[in-house]
Structure formats: C-alpha cells, structure tokens
Amino acid sequence: MPLLKNGAVTADPWHDGTAGLIVTVDEWRAQRDTLLARNVPLGLRLAPSDDVETIGDDARRFALIAIDFPAFTDGRPYSGARVLRERYGYDGELRATGQVLRDQLSFMQRCGFDAFEIANPNAAQDFAAAVGEISVVYQPAGDRQRSSAASAHRVA
C-alpha cells in the first residue's frame, strides 16, 4: 500500500520490518517488558474499538501508531487520534489505515494524523488539494492549528 507522508508518497520502512516491529494492543499488554528490552523501534496497530487510554503515557514509547478505519464512515479513530496527540503528548508518526479516502484527509489531518495508507495513484496531488480546500477552522483539534488564523478573536 502506498504511504503518504509529509504530502509525498514514500516507501513504507515498516512494511518489510526494517524500521522496527509493529505490535497489537494485546501483544503490547502481554509482552510489554520483553518488547521494551529488545531495544528496537516499536509500532502499535490499533483497531477503532481499542481504548487508547489503556496505552496512556506508554504512547510515547512508540515510533509509529497506526489506527484502522474499517470503513470511512467509522469516526472513532478521529477521537483516538486527538486523545493520543493532545492528552498523551504522542508526537511520533500517526498513521491512518484501512478505508482512507481523499475527502476525509483534511479531517484526519486536523485530528493529528500525519501519515496515510492510501490506495490511490494520485495520492500526493489529492492530498495537497484536499487539505487546502478549507482554510478556516473554528475549533482547536489535534493538529494544534489555531482556530481561524484569519481572525485571532475566535474561540480558543
């Protein structure tokens, strides 16, 4: 699957295991100390139903967290992403996987996703167009963009 990161399509270093080891929440819970002792970069793969609070401050131990969108209409990962970014200070790669479509990219980005597995040959162009469509925001979110850059008087 092509990976879109920083606005460009790049090779996915996690794909063949060179970047590190990706685990599930269950694997993390069962083998936390063993995994940490291996001293390799760790990635975490989350389902939308996984409670990111159970990862908590451990989030910062991962170099990659990927949250799955089993359907683009499943909005749970947006909340999970914000909680990881805003509550637990996670600042590694936050990747959207599953049904990732052009018209949801800007919402995903605003909630803190910065990498996207997207099955679209024009992913880079689409991304650039999609995230530039709406320049005004009315509320704070996981991307820490100030609300309505054009008018500093708005809420938050």
Add this chain to the structure above:
Amino acid sequence: MVATYHYDDADRTLVRERVAQFRGQVDRRLSGALTEEEFRPLRLMNGLYLQLHAYMLRVAIPYGTLSADQMRALAAIGRRYDRDYGHFTTRQNIQFNWIKLEETPDLLHDLAQVDMHAIQTSGNVIRNVTADHYAGAAADELDDSRIYAEIIRQWSTLHPEFSFLPRKFKIAVTASATDRAALKVHDIGVRLHERDGARGFEVMVGGGQGRTPMIAKTIRDFLPEHDLLSYLEAILRVYNRQGRRDNKYKARIKILVHDLGAAAFAAKVDAEWAEIKDGPLGLPEAEVARIRHHFQPPAFRDLDAPNPLRVAKARTDPAFARWLRINTHAHKQPGYAIVDVSLKPVGGIPGDATADQMDALADIAAQYSFDEIRVTHTQNLVLPHVEEGALHAVWQALGSHGLATPNVGLASDIISCPGMDYCSLATARSIPIAQAISTRLADLDAQEDLGVLGIKISGCINACGHHHVGHIGILGLEKNGQEYYQLTLGGDPGADASLGEVLGKSFSADGIVDAVEKITVAYRALRTPGEAFIDAYRRLGPAPFKETLYAAA
C-alpha cells in the same frame, strides 16, 4: 442592521471554500471518480438528499433567523432551481424539493452571496443548531439564546472529530422558562437559567423521537458559561467512541444514555471533561461579548403601551381582534409585539411558502420588523419586532398574501412531515391527512374554543412530523399496500415533555380524520372551564377517549 450574527471575512471564506469543495465533489461524482456510496455521505454533509422524484436540498437557517435580504434570496432560489416555492422544516430550516444535482453548486454559490449555506443540515454530524424562535424578543426570556446557539454553531462547524458520528446529532438552546424549542426531544438540550443571581446551563441529553422516542435526562444542572464548549465536546467524544455503530436504529445517543443509565453516562462525560475542561475550549468572556455584540437589540422607539390605534381597530374589527389574540405574542419592549405568521392555511401544505410569499414577507419585515424574520420548529414564521401601532397594517399586508390565518397554536396549526408525496423513507402520505384535518376543523370559533391543540403527523416511524410529542399524534404506516394511521394522545414537547400513548387499533386515511374530530368533541365535553387539552388528558387519562373512539361501534 438585523440583530443577528454577521459574517466576518473568515466566515465568508469558509462558506466560499465549502462551495468550491462541494463543486469539486459533484464534478467527481458526475465524472464517475466518486462512487455513489462514497459520494452519499459527502452530499449528505451538505444537505443534499436523493428523494422519491428528485434531489432535495436543505438549507441551514441557524437558530431560525433570517434577514429580509436572505428571505429574498431564498425566494429567488425557489424560482430559479425549484418550482417557485420552498418548505420550512421542523429544524428551522428550508428545503427545496426539485433540485438537479448538477445545479447544486450554483445554488450554493447563490446562497453564499447572502452568507447562507447547507453545511451540516444532514448526515451523521452535529446538525444546524436551533433555538427559541422568539429569542431576543420574548417578554419572558432571561437572555437571547441565539448568542449561545451561534457559539455552538461555530464550534460544531466542520468539526473534524465529529464529522462521522454514529448517527445524526441535534442540539437546541433556550434561555427562558418556557421551552419553545422542544429541548427534551433533542440529542442535547441546553437551557440557560439563573440561580442565586448567577447564570448557568442545564444540560439535557439523550432525548429524541424516531422509532424509539425518549425524553432527555438532565446530566448537569448548572454548567458555567466558560465550560459550555468543553462540556459539549466531552459529551460528543463519549458518544463518538461508545455509541453503537452496528445498527443504525440503535445508534442515536439516546440509546447509549438509556443503555448505560443517565448517571453512568454522566460519569463518563465527567471523566472526559476533567481531561479537557482547562484546555483551549474554555469560553473566554471576551468571546461571548464579541458574539453578544452582534445580537444587540434593534433601535426600539420609546412607545406608550397599549397603542390606542391597535385598541381602536381591535374594537371595530373582530377578524383583526381574533388575529391579535391568536397570532401575536408579548414582546419584551413596551409598545412592540411578536407576530406569528401562519404557514398553515386551511387545506394547505404545512410549512410551504411560495416565492411570492417569501418576497412579500421580506418587504413586510423590512418595513415593520427591523428587517428580521424567524422560522419556528412548528413550520411557521415570525416577525419578531413589530410596533403595536403597525399591527393592523401588518395584518392587512400578510392577509393579502394568504399569511394571516389566525390559527397559530390551534388545531389546524399542524406539523407534518413531507411523507409519501416526497420522501423515500415514508410508508404513508401525511400532507393529505394534514390538509383533510385542517379542512375538517377549519371553523375559527370552534378552533379558538378548542384552544391550544398540537396535532402532529409523521408518514413513517422516523417521526419527522413529531407525532410522539403531539397532543394528538398521527403515525402513517403501511400494510399490504394499504396506508393506515396510528393515533397517540398526550404527547407534549414543552418543559414538562411527555410522549403520546397509543390508544387502540389504527384507522384508515378517512377514519383518522373522523377520529381526530371525535377526540375534540370528547375533550369539549370532558374539560373543566379553561382546561387545555393536554391538561385534561393528563387529568383524565386515556380511558374516556378510548371509549369515544372504540366503544360504540
């Protein structure tokens, strides 16, 4: 200038960019780059439905407030893109029923010229925020509820986290002891009130109609103003993560609140809120003041009340006197009145207005009501600020356009969904039933004698016609190709909200009109002097009405 929120450059930029974004989405749908499955939630997020015969576009009218210019723009859209009319809805919005997909971007462009849009009028998102339709004018209000509705509107607009909720989400706001916004049948109802000289919000959650009607539960009775948005965000986050997504009929927040219990739900919200309440969503006093400034009352004149002209005309013209009694309401400013404009002529389609009527209303509002018009959730309109001395002229002007039916709040002021005449979800017709009932009960003396009586009709179990909270509720269903109608009694949308009860077997399309008439006859016989229908029903229970409907067959 109308006392409502006025867009600044940022607001205009957002709406303009949203039009361009949607134009792109429509282009990609028309070219086949987007599948209908992919396009569907995108068009719904922008108010575009595919109905039985055509696309329907629902335009947002935040808290039901329109300027005269905006009303004229709606009239122009009705002429250019629809069949010379529009339909005002129970969410204080307007719908256009005969829209072509490829023309939608141009229509939205036209709307944007008057700072209007269709953002979040459908889809599984936070919908257009509603408020008291008399806000800023009612004698009994504590504050203008639109100030807080506007703050919530901005926060909820294109909210990135809450754009794919389990199901749609409706928020209503009031700031008066009288609930004119049906708070308790909303996903969230917010009521500003005062305690020991301080102001705070009562927050109710989990109300709704549909196939599982529920009355909202209060989960916080006194929320400080500063915390309004962070607390709403906590509710939405709990719902977004924990609301059911496996069954769309169990996906509304009311099911989550019911399944967990209100106390357990409130505890989850509190836990989430504790994490975010001191964050960037805190509502600064300066921001509230900035929004409040837009809602400064218009430049009222110092007037004596009562106005002698109104008094004299009412004495000599009984038809005017009746309209005054029924279609005007106490204003907070001495010498002014709130005028209800009925969109329920006898035999008419509830909520419909022609383009000519919209233009006429715009002119009347410009001349007599500081340019301002409101849309009510009962599918009527309001001129909020009319001088008493102008009431007779306003009555005549409205009357010449068929807009002065003196029936607001009475039996023929029926709420009805579009039903089988338009809607692809409907199981039965509802508009013809409304037309037949308003014709049967047309006599104005008899209606006034019946007093406040809310008849509400839905053409399917989704309850868009609010039948659960009708004093008399009618639900249209279908079996073996035959329409039939279930009758409920005792519902009410007010502060003391209740859901109607089914009394017995259903009726045919003709039979339901007879049944409603029988209920009115029984009520007249059973009431104590001055007792309203809902009070009589609550005192007597269903038994005597059941007797009337089903006994002497």
